[in-house]
Amino acid sequence: MLERLRAFFRWFYRYRSIRLTPEGTRFVLLTLAVGVAAINTGNNLLYLLLAMMLSLIVMSGILSEQCLKQLDIRRLMPEHVFANRPTTAAFSIANRKARFPTFSLRVMDLVERRPIDRDIHLLHLPPRASVLESYPLLVTRRGRYRIEGIKLLTRFPFGLFIKAATMPLASDVVVYPELKPLSEGLVHDLTTLGHEQAMPRRGPGVALYRLRRYLPGDDSRTIHWKTTARQARLMVKETEAEDQRRVSLALPTAVPGPRPAGHDDPPSREQSFEQAVVLTASLAAFFQEQGFAIRMLIGDQEITYGAGLGHLYDILHSLALCQLTSTSESATLPQGFYTLGERTALGELTILVLPWADPDLAAACRGVSRIIQPSEFP
């Protein structure tokens, strides 16, 4: 019976909770003292005072509930979120009440059932008014980031209680891996590798190949207006064929064979893997900026060649969600890794990012342009 009662109360108060403030604690103690005095003396004027203090407590409950009622709150999340990079989210808060304003409202996000203070504190929101409050959002880990709801807090009207209301307003966002600037040495190496491997020629793509005079029959969409204006004659832009600037990035997600020396403990392996993910994401961003078509191998997942920001976000999305899958000895390397070397021979860049030293894997992918380990670039 008691358990049922408890369950009922838990269910009943699932969206509401009340906590005493320090002033509230003193007030309640004072009320108790007046109550004891009233009972001891039987003095009705003390009962009147007791009733006044109790009515203030009840009014607190009623008015705070009024404050939290009929609020229309929406969370505006940024489209792309990177780990460890502050971005701006916002709350749109509208008071839908016809007459009663909302006072002293704090808005918090609920993440993993814990409230996170976003420093949003409204003193006064008139009836039928709305306000947009932005706040910096910083997520430290890549992957799925779920904000389960929002918690609204108010101490209105007398500051005796903190009333909290929970609203199930969920937001899911995939946090991309952190993008770090590549070291100068690595950039130099990659640029050199790119030049060696590239065979520039005209073709459909994004990167500029050359500018030339407009000829009859050219697609008018290729006219480069700025240069045309500068030179006072029609000029068109030719792009570099993308199939000539290709890069394959590979990131193994499983550790084949016995555990590598020095990486016995799982936290250390996780750490190395995370560094490898960050490095792979940074490489992808680098090559996207350079106009490369990028192919990505993440474990057994393959993202075929593509270019542009949209493709980069696809890659980052996959990198955000990839996990260290298995460390069992029976695990085999995905087929795509064995053909990495062959691609190199066709004039493409192939880069294998190894989370840790793995001679077997390095031997299997012998033909790749470059094997990079995060530990090389602390």
Added chain:
Amino acid sequence: MNLERAFRLSSILLAASGFSGLLLTGAMPIGLVVLGLSGLLVSLAHVFGWGADWFIFKLSRGTWNVLMIVAFLAFGVDLLWISQDLLPAGVHFLIILMVNKLLNLQQRKDFLQLYAISLSGLLATAALTVELWYGAVFIAYLLAAIWTLLLYHLKSEAEEVQLAWHPSKGPVGAARTPGPITARMFWTTNGIAVGAFCLTLTIFFVTPRIGTGYFQKNRVERLRTSGFSEKVDLGVIGAIKLDPTVVMRVEFPDQKGPVAERIYFRGAAFDTYNGRSWANSLAKRHVLGRSRDGDFKVSDAAPAGKDPAGFRQEILIEALDVSVLFGVSFVDSVKGNFLILQADGMGSVYFPYPPTARFQYSVYSTPDHLLKEERTAASMTYPAHIKEHFLQLPDLSPRVAELARTVAQQAKTPYEMALAVERHLQENYRYSLEVGMELPVSPVEEFLFTRKTGYCEHYATAMVMMLRSLGIPARLTTGFLPGEWNDFGNYYTVRQRDAHAWVEVYFPRSGWVTFDPTPSVAVGASNPLWTKVARVVDSIRLKWDRFVIQYSFRDQMAVAQGVRERSDQVRVRVWGMVAATLRWWATVRTWFDEFSRTYGVLLAGGLVICAGIAGLIVAVAIRGRRWAGRLQAGLPTARQVSAVRLYARMLRLLESRGFGKPPGATPLEFARHVSREWAGVSSFVLPLTELYYRVRFGRELLTPQDRRRAEELLGNLLLAKR
């Protein structure tokens, strides 16, 4: 008024309301009154900037601490030697603390301490008084408390926001800055106060009264009265006959107006007269038994509540210095919040000790009734104990008995004799309170033969002596006349000046019957308006006493019982309606069965037609509602129309400057287009368009501020040069 000033003002008013309670109790010496008032005035002057800054905060914290130590030592001295009581000494110390805080309101804790001090003041007031003005002080305190707590909270929140706000975030938004006290906030806060007051009353009345009163130390001074002790000197009632102090207020719940019969609130009765004073030789008291209902039974002759001629009275009596309880003659039963009651051989009811506070009780009385056969009986046989106690005569002049015989010579029965004596005294003697300060050797003879003026005691004593000399048992009774009837509250206000003495004559089968030889005296006329006002105030005071001060568990039970009885009535009525409906349904069903047996086809056809008509009505109603809904959704509200008009004015203005709105462009597209082409007006066009969107499509209210702002923007747009 800005938030800071309003907050300080409400805090001072809260302290002032607590202080005013203490002031009205009269428990403060004049020095502290002056100190407290000065502190309040100086702090008020500081709030309004009336040049009191020189006084505030000038003393260092250390100096204030030393002053407080001195005040605390003074409190000790006061407690031990001057007041010798914790409450008065505590009140004196409280005033000093309040003044200290009023002159040092700097930090949050100073304000909180001031609130605690003011609440303590109100608590102390509650312990010191039961007067009506406490209600006014309480309401003022509640209003000030609501304002103060609300403003304290808003101020604290505003300070927290300001502290947390970093300059790098730019200017603080309107939602994060405290605004001034607007008219809306003023009325909302007062509405909250009214709500809190109603809630307070509800909680007050439903909170169970389980008060034990063990630690109650009542500080109400007892009212001094006379004429109700075991021995009463003749003439003592005269001393209080000019005193207008209210002794009790009496309601007759079963009567709608004043009682038609002449009634007397009987207190004590006396049997032995020694020529100068009356005494009660039957003063030995016995404890009264209690019925199941909690009634103390005084008389076993007539069961309470059964006699249709009886009176039920609710009496609120002040704390008198006598232990006798008053009630209309003759008291059958008493009910109240007390454990023990006693009665003496005269039928008078007593507390074991004089009460220490104003209290309330109910009395059920049965009026005297002289049987017809005793009216006409020529002689009567009296029991021995009656003769022993109520025929006693002091050493009186034979002239008294002779006068009695002369007066009663025409009378044939004891009743007629009593009437004759009563009439003789009423008609041949003058009522006057001016009988001299000194008591004569034989006041009765002085009254009957020499002075021939006197007041109720002289009349009553003379009648008792004359009747006893005729062999008729009689006794003197003291109590009160009903006083004035209050039309507003439907009750009698009985004052000290209504104290009275009358006579009770014994008849063997009828018991004691009341006679009053004192002639009626015309009451001096007073200002009718003032009298009305006084009655209204007195009526409010009675309600205050009845429903606040004396409110008890007994009242709560009475209310609960009333609710139960009412709910029983409702239940019976509902059941009656249900039973009637069922009977009607059974009749209809019987008729229907018979009809269907006889005209089956006709009935089926009729039912189909009825169902069709009903379906048609429902369909029309639903469709009508839909149409109404559509019509309502399509029609803009008055505020939306206003917004559309403002926007249309903007469009006309822009058209005159060469910016016609293409029909295909949305308002926002058009606004952006205008802003691109004519950047100088973008700051007017975009906000106006946004306002149009908000009100027209967002269904938000167009506030007066919005309207003013829109007019301003249109004005700017009109003046803009391209």
